[in-house]
Amino acid sequence: MESVPSGVYPTKSLQDTVGVATVARLIREQKATRIRRGWIAVGNAPQDQVLAVRRGGVLSCMSALKRQGVWVPEDINLHVRGNQWAVRNRKGPFCRRFGRPEPEYGAMDDIPTALTYAARCLDAEGFVVVCDSLLHLKLMSFAEIEHLFGSAPDSLQRLLGRLDARAESGPESMMRFRLQSKNVDLEIQVEIDGVGRVDMLIGQWLIIEIDGYEYHGGKPMFTKDRLRFAAAHNLGYTPLGFSYEQVVFDQAATLDRIMTAIRNGAHRRPSQLAKPTPLRPGMGL
Ligand SMILES: [Zn+2]
Structure with a gap:
């Protein structure tokens, strides 16, 4: 059977x-x-697919992307695109996309189709973050994304210039997008001698580290981060670290802390905490 x-x-x-x-x-x-x-x-x-189909559509947009392992901004809604009948009879809310709707072919959209719907549901930052995640996870190439939005409005096409496959987590992409939107010049994933690779470097001296995941890597990771921060301080850097929650749920305060550090010139000069390496008695002299 x-x-x-x-x-x-x-x-x-x-x-x-x-x-x-x-x-x-x-x-x-x-x-x-x-x-x-x-x-x-x-x-x-899967209950989300059952609900989407019952409502008169299929699971799509951010909900389908999340299901398929893509990092998407926090959102409690079920993202469904309705079929013609359900849309006409106002069974929504339904997600929409630029261009013609796609016929239903399965209870959950594949990644490219879901992305075309997400492009209209997400704000500019959310769209960039989701595309960064797709690129980083190698679920889509830049050329594929570009092709998908070949006839999308200019405002959306301009955002494609802001994607960066090197971003290692959603919160890191979010923070980069916000800082660049304030014209902050920064580099991501920078290797610093004596510190290791840092998430962002602003100017020459301001390091931004972001915990990309909801659950921190536990005590060994915490200790390692502390040691990295101490090393960065000793070399004259100003390291600022933020948790997932601070970036995702407390955006304004987090951005404000970084902008304050920039206003204070932390990116332009070595931190006052920097200590010259002390010479131990009897060594080298
Ligand atoms: Zn949606």
């Missing part, structure tokens, strides 16, 4: 794959349920 993996399927394509009799049996045995005309949920199907 045919076994069908859990999931949400267009009934027709499931019937074509496993046969009409098998689908009928699954329904009879309550292993599958019709969730909308033409759609069926089998076994322990």
Whole structure:
């Protein structure tokens, strides 16, 4: 007897794959349920896809990207694009995209399709952050993204010039975008002798480190970060570190701390905490 993996399927394509009799049996045995005309949920199907299909669409946009491992800004909404009928009958809210809507082909959009919808749901910063994540994870190439938005409005095409595949986390991309939007000149992923690779270097002396993940790497990581900061201080740098929460949920205060450091000239001159390496008695002289 045919076994069908859990999931949400267009009934027709499931019937074509496993046969009409098998689908009928699954329904009879309550292993599958019709969730909308033409759609069926089998076994322990993902709830977000069930909800999207029940609402009259498919899982798309930020929700589909997140499901497929892409870093997306925090958002509690389920992002669904509706089919023609549901849109006409105002069953939304539904996500939209530039250009013609795509027909439904599965309960969850693939990454390129989901991205075309996300481009209209996200603000400029969110769009850049999501594209950075796609590039960094090698889920799409720059050329593919560029091609996808070939006929999008100029404002969106201009944002493509701000993508950076080197950004290692969503929060890092967010912070870079905000600082560059304030015309702060910075380099990312800079290797500094005696410190290691830092997330950002502003001017010559101001280091910004961002915890890219919700859960910090535990005590060994914390200790390592402290040692790196101490090393940076001793070399004359001013290192500022921010947690995931500070960047994502407390944007204004975090940006303000960096801008204050810049106003104070921390990027232009060595920190006053810098100490010349003390000579130990009896050494070298
Ligand atoms: Zn959306």
